[in-house]
Amino acid sequence: MGVMLDDSEIRRILVINAHPDDVDFTAAGTIALWTDAGIEVSYCIVTDGDAGGHDESLPRAEVPPLRRAEQTAAAKQVGVHDLRFLGYPDGQVEATLALRRDLARVIRQVRPDRLVCPSPERNYARLPANHPDHRAVGSAALDAVYPDARNPFAFPELRAEEGLEPWTVREVWLPGGPAPNHCVDITASFGRKLAALRAHESQIGQMEGLEEFLRGWNSRVAAQAGLPDGSLAEAFQVIDTA
Numbered sequence: 001m002g003v004m005l006d007d008s009e010i011r012r013i014l015v016i017n018a019h020p021d022d023v024d025f026t027a028a029g030t031i032a033l034w035t036d037a038g039i040e041v042s043y044c045i046v047t048d049g050d051a052g053g054h055d056e057s058l059p060r061a062e063v064p065p066l067r068r069a070e071q072t073a074a075a076k077q078v079g080v081h082d083l084r085f086l087g088y089p090d091g092q093v094e095a096t097l098a099l100r101r102d103l104a105r106v107i108r109q110v111r112p113d114r115l116v117c118p119s120p121e122r123n124y125a126r127l128p129a130n131h132p133d134h135r136a137v138g139s140a141a142l143d144a145v146y147p148d149a150r151n152p153f154a155f156p157e158l159r160a161e162e163g164l165e166p167w168t169v170r171e172v173w174l175p176g177g178p179a180p181n182h183c184v185d186i187t188a189s190f191g192r193k194l195a196a197l198r199a200h201e202s203q204i205g206q207m208e209g210l211e212e213f214l215r216g217w218n219s220r221v222a223a224q225a226g227l228p229d230g231s232l233a234e235a236f237q238v239i240d241t242a
């Protein structure tokens with residue numbers, strides 16, 4: 001493992017996820033601290049989460065605009081105002097060349113120093129943590145980081161037709177794992193993380209015990225990292241992309 005970049009070296013961060021609300025469960029507390037520090041954070045959401053939720057009376061066609069609006073409101077809670085929705089169908093994402101090109105395009109547009117995306121690996125300890133869409137998005141995002149976005153000969157049309165120059169993302173953060181090596185103390189931003197999650201009203205508006213669930217999760221992470229009692233934390237596997 002290389003040396004982790006200090007936040008003072010980071011100007012822009014791109015967060016890629018499969019569904020609206022993914023980022024708020026895994027990383028919103030950390031993102032609030034980044035935007036507090038003046039770092040520009042952008043979100044790229046691959047699907048509109050149109051297979052999510054439990055309300056069968058809600059016409060499915062109404063779900064995408066609703067979930068985009070909820071994610072936009074959630075982002076605002078943690079200081080994020082640049083959101084890019086790719087509109088892939090929920091539940092059917094594959095790590096195709098088309099998705100790699102779409103993600104390489106966003107990377108070249110945003111030019112992030114650090115990128116956050118889901119792990120492409122299956123988590124046998126907690127199966128629902130790695131939905132197939134998450135794994136596909138993680139795999140395509142890592143391929144877009146290396147080699148696609150930095151290689152001028154990958155998807156040459158991005159440069160020829162859209163004027164998008166190659167870009168090297170220096171560091172990738174995978175929320176959770178599979179082998180977490182860094183922990184962020186989010187005790188101070190936990191309230192904003194909770195507010196961001198509550199903005200996803202169609203998904204978790206009725207969820208009983210959301211705060212207790214989150215506190216339990218984030219305090220276990222903090223305890224494992226040896227933080228003082230009462231601390232809350234989010235864990236990541238930080239990868240040097242060089």
Ligand SMILES: [Zn+2]
Nearest residue numbers: 018019022131
């Ligand atoms: Zn998800």
